Amino acid sequence: MEERRKFGRCKLEQKAKIATEESQDEKGTLIDISTGGMKLVLNKQLKVGSRLTGSFKIVPYLGPFYVQGDVIWVKPKKQGNSRCWEAGVRFTKVNTVMLPGRLEGLGRVAQWEPALVVAFIEGALFTG
Numbered sequence: 001m002e003e004r005r006k007f008g009r010c011k012l013e014q015k016a017k018i019a020t021e022e023s024q025d026e027k028g029t030l031i032d033i034s035t036g037g038m039k040l041v042l043n044k045q046l047k048v049g050s051r052l053t054g055s056f057k058i059v060p061y062l063g064p065f066y067v068q069g070d071v072i073w074v075k076p077k078k079q080g081n082s083r084c085w086e087a088g089v090r091f092t093k094v095n096t097v098m099l100p101g102r103l104e105g106l107g108r109v110a111q112w113e114p115a116l117v118v119a120f121i122e123g124a125l126f127t128g
Helices: 114-126
Strands: 010-020 026-033 037-042 051-056 065-079 082-095
Touching: 010 037, 037 065, 051 082
Parallel strands: none
Antiparallel strands: 010 026, 010 051, 026 037, 037 082, 051 065, 065 082
């Protein structure tokens, strides 16, 4: 099977806070991340194509990342006796500064240049 990913993935397990237009304050777990997107595990099923805004902390001594992205896939996952959902998100915006915005509590995300995002995340996560 041919690998379709453009970016390397970093596996981790971090708490994440997300909001969509349907749901304001969801908590989930960030399972992996790359410069292009992330995979989350949530107790609620997200809609493919929905816009997601989120925040999470992945780099010590640095504040949280604030991201905006599109949900590109969702699949059920059994976790112990409960059912949860995995979701793949493609980033559209990434920043470390929260700005006031529409999704209360998370803010609108100002866009970094893609090359800066790649350099920053790869430098922080993939070089140890």
